[in-house]
Amino acid sequence: MRIISTERSQVLAARIAEKLGAPLVETKFTRFPDGEMYLKCGELDDETLIVSSVVDNDMLVQTLLAIDAADQSRNTLVVPYLGYSRQDRRFFPGEPISARAVARALSTGIERAFVVNIHDRSVLDHFGVPTRDVTIAPAVGGYIGDLRLKNPLVLAPDEGATDFAADVAAVGGWDCDHLVKTRLSGEEVRIAPKTVDTAGRDVVIVDDIISTGGTLATAACMLREQGAASIHAACVHGVLTSGAYIRLRAAGVASVVSSDTYENASSFISAANAIATAIREDDHR
Ligand code: R5P
Numbered sequence: 001m002r003i004i005s006t007e008r009s010q011v012l013a014a015r016i017a018e019k020l021g022a023p024l025v026e027t028k029f030t031r032f033p034d035g036e037m038y039l040k041c042g043e044l045d046d047e048t049l050i051v052s053s054v055v056d057n058d059m060l061v062q063t064l065l066a067i068d069a070a071d072q073s074r075n076t077l078v079v080p081y082l083g084y085s086r087q088d089r090r091f092f093p094g095e096p097i098s099a100r101a102v103a104r105a106l107s108t109g110i111e112r113a114f115v116v117n118i119h120d121r122s123v124l125d126h127f128g129v130p131t132r133d134v135t136i137a138p139a140v141g142g143y144i145g146d147l148r149l150k151n152p153l154v155l156a157p158d159e160g161a162t163d164f165a166a167d168v169a170a171v172g173g174w175d176c177d178h179l180v181k182t183r184l185s186g187e188e189v190r191i192a193p194k195t196v197d198t199a200g201r202d203v204v205i206v207d208d209i210i211s212t213g214g215t216l217a218t219a220a221c222m223l224r225e226q227g228a229a230s231i232h233a234a235c236v237h238g239v240l241t242s243g244a245y246i247r248l249r250a251a252g253v254a255s256v257v258s259s260d261t262y263e264n265a266s267s268f269i270s271a272a273n274a275i276a277t278a279i280r281e282d283d284h285r
Contacts, residue, residue: 004041004070006052006062012080012260013051015272020279022049029062037061041069048073049279050110053081053261054102055239067109076279077110080261080271081237085119086209100126114278116261116271117164117208117236134278136259136271137164140206140234141171143257143269147232149202157181157191157219161207168206168234179219187212187242191219199227210235210258213244217251230254234269237262 001022005013007029017024025042032038039062048070052063060083067075087098100123106113107128116134118124124131144152154174156165158181169176180192203223205216210233220231231253238258245266248256259269 001047001049001076002043002045003049003051004044004066005050006039006059006066008055008059008263009051009053009080011263011267012053012270012272012275015260015270016049016051016078016276016279019272019276020049027066037065039065039069041066044070044073046073047076049076049078051078051080053263054079054083054106055081055262056083059083060102060105063106067106071109075110077106077113078275078279079106079113080116080275081239082115082118082123085115085123088120088123097126099123103127103131112282114275114282116259116275119208120160132278132282134271134274135164135167136236136261136269136274137167138171139259139269139271139274140236141168144168144174144204144232144234145172147204147255149204149230149232151175152202152204152232153177153196153198155179155196155203155205155219155223157205157207157215164208164236165206179222181215181218187214189215189218191215191222193222196223196226198223200229202230202232203228204232204234205253206233207235209237209239210244210248210256211239212242213240213247213251216253217247220248220251220253224252233257235259236271238264238266240264240266 084098103126113131154169156178162178260267
């Protein structure tokens with residue numbers, strides 16, 4: 001097996017290659033004069049692993065091109081971050097189910113796919129090939145353990161993140177709770193007042209995605225008012241759009257960490273081990 005990656009997944013691809021002991025294939029990325037994307041992969045063999053987070057429209061196109069470039073081999077697609085996955089239903093008439101559109105497009109030319117902590121597992125059904133959701137809750141828990149907090153409370157900002165928070169908390173046998181969130185707009189949420197016993201405690205808010213930071217900033221303000229000793233934030237996919245990192249730090253969040261599913265300067269957690277393990281397990285089925 002040889003491994004190729006698109007431009008925004010290079011670090012994670014290299015880490016997965018190391019875990020699997022498989023060679024990386026160099027790929028050149030450029031554009032045609034009209035702006036259309038072009039790529040050229042080095043020598044591939046009969047099996048290719050394509051590592052590509054769909055972090056924006058360009059990466060969606062690069063993923064499609066990479067799959068097509070590897071059309072002479074059996075292909076596995078790893079999409080650590082699947083953009084458009086939060087539009088996973090028709091909220092209003094006339095809308096697309098964007099997650100379905102993207103999953104369908106990516107399913108052509110591959111034999112199987114892996115995603116990481118997908119926002120909603122129903123999206124897996126839209127892939128036309130067997131697709132597995134890999135969780136990095138153990139890695140997030142490991143990172144929290146390294147913070148050496150005293151008896152931290154792991155908190156999910158909404159009910160959707162409770163299973164993930166419970167899996168993270170299980171790593172250290174920490175307490176776990178959740179808040180109740182209502183989304184008001186793309187950037188603003190309301191979190192129902194809830195007395196969580198946070199006075200004097202270190203709290204780590206965990207979520208699958210930090211996008212605008214609205215969810216975690218709102219939660220952090222509430223926790224501060226309730227007297228939390230310190231507030232930390234850990235997520236899988238650090239989209240961190242619209243100044244989210246600063247928004248969180250300004251809201252009193254002491255540290256913000258994400259994983260290399262969405263590579264950025266806060267990606268201190270790696271999904272490589274979990275992905276490599278899932279691929280090996282699937283190979284031995
Ligand atoms: C939504 O349910 C997700 O789990 C995240 O809570 C959400 O995507 C975070 O978005 P933002 O950072 O913009 O509040």
